[in-house]
Every structure is written in C-alpha cells, then in structure tokens.
Amino acid sequence: MSELIFQTAPSVTIATNTFVNVPNILRYEDTNLIEIIRDLKLGFTTQIPIYHSDGTYLAKVNGTRMFLTEAGKKTGLKIDKYSNVWTCKLDTKTLFEIHHQSGDAFKVLAELFTPDGYFVKCLDSPTPGLINVKGNELKVGGVIMSGNLISGCKTGIWIRKNGAVSIGVNQ
Numbered sequence: 001m002s003e004l005i006f007q008t009a010p011s012v013t014i015a016t017n018t019f020v021n022v023p024n025i026l027r028y029e030d031t032n033l034i035e036i037i038r039d040l041k042l043g044f045t046t047q048i049p050i051y052h053s054d055g056t057y058l059a060k061v062n063g064t065r066m067f068l069t070e071a072g073k074k075t076g077l078k079i080d081k082y083s084n085v086w087t088c089k090l091d092t093k094t095l096f097e098i099h100h101q102s103g104d105a106f107k108v109l110a111e112l113f114t115p116d117g118y119f120v121k122c123l124d125s126p127t128p129g130l131i132n133v134k135g136n137e138l139k140v141g142g143v144i145m146s147g148n149l150i151s152g153c154k155t156g157i158w159i160r161k162n163g164a165v166s167i168g169v170n171q
Helices: 070-075
Strands: 011-014 017-020 024-028 031-039 043-051 057-062 065-068 078-082 085-090 093-100 106-113 119-122 138-140 143-145 149-151 155-159 165-169
Touching (some): 043 093, 057 070, 057 093
Antiparallel strands (some): 011 017
16 A cells, blocks of 8 residues: 545534434525535535525525525524624524634524424523433434434435434435
8 A cells, every 4th residue: 555545524412422434414494505515615514494484595604604595584583793603683582693612613502493394403502302412412303312323324214204203314
C-alpha cells in the first residue's frame, strides 16, 4: 500500500444518540427534516428546512447559515447574526437558533414543523416528544434509547403521520 487515507465520517448527536454516516438524521414521511450534505467548501454539514405551521417553506439552514425563501421574506421572517449565534424569528417568536461551539461544532435549538403542519420540538428543557436536545433520552413508544451509536444506515429516525417511528432504516 503506497498511501494511507484518513476520512472523517459525519457525526451528529441528538438526545445522547450519535448518528455516524447517516445521510438523513430525521425524516418525516418523505421529507428530510435534518440531513447531512456534502459542501465543497465546508465538507459535511447539516441541511434543515424550516416550515411554518401552515406548511409554508420559510427558510433553509445549511450548516451554521440560514437562507430565507421568497415565502419567508413575504411573511416577515427575520434572520439575525450575533456573536456566535444565528437566530431566525417570526414576529417576536424565535423559531431557530444556531450556536457556534468550539472548532467546527455547533448546537441547534429548533421548533420544526413538517410540510403538513405536524410539530417536532427540540429544546433544552425536557418535554414530551421525540427528541430532547439536552440529551437524556429519545422516547419511542415507551422505549428509552440513550447513548446509542447508529451507523451506516440511510435514515436515522423516520417518523410517519400515523405515529409510527423507525430507527436505523435502509430504504
């Protein structure tokens, strides 16, 4: 062997569970809500669509940057950049925050809606739901998953409108 190549796989931690080499971290029906994309300038990064509760596609998050759609501009959505924090606000309500941490790391606090108005909430405080960003648990039908490594599948968490949740899906 004439050369040795080191490659870092993308890794995302949600609620103490780490997803490695998983392109779609969170999917609702056929919509990727949190996915890993490859950017020529940045390498691997996240991409997250931001929908309004009525299903309007307002903005897109790529890594630590937010971009308004035309619909987002019309609704008055506002993106602000502060020291180490990006915020996305509609009126006085914060919909999304990206906090820069050390190195290439960043933390996202979000209230995500699906294109048909369902709600996925990710906050620091423990709340009933799928994901607790502080990281103590991921509740799936009474089962608590904590500290797991989910690797090499196409979709990490797949939520369906009928309430079904699949973990580590390869379709």
